[in-house]
Amino acid sequence: MLPSLQIMWNDLKKAFEDKNEAANVIHDINQLQQGTMKTDELVIRFKLLLSKTSIPTSNNNQALINLFMPTLNRGLLKRVLELDSPPNTIQGWYDATTKADGNWHHMQAIISQPNSKKNFRSLANYFPSPVYTTNLPT
Secondary structure, rough: HHHHHHHHHHHHHHOOOOOOOHHHHHHHHHHOOOOOOOHHHHHHHHHHHHHHOOOOOOOOOHHHHHHHHHHHOHHHHHHHHHOOOOOOOOHHHHHHHHHHHHHHHHHHHHHOOOHHHHHHHHHHHHHHOOOOOOOOOO
């Protein structure tokens, strides 16, 4: 009885399997947008979707770069394309976008602090002022 149940289960799975999975994954990649997600998370999602396709993932595959660029926020894409030498490999794109996005988030954290100058001045309270003397031994 068990073998017939297994056959029935396999037939049921086969009837409902996605016959067009590769096209659906490409569609998912084309719909992927960075939005508010950090670039390292976007890269992970992009790579995960890419692993479900038969697209060659060689580092110099221009098709991968062309799939990846539209997923980025426009400002980040602009910053990377305006580099003195923009990346020409997919790994270069991953690295450059992650670095630029990290720098932007760092800058936002600094400038969004209320009274940031005041906060830096308040650090002086924690460090003693140097003592200067005019009577130095000769």
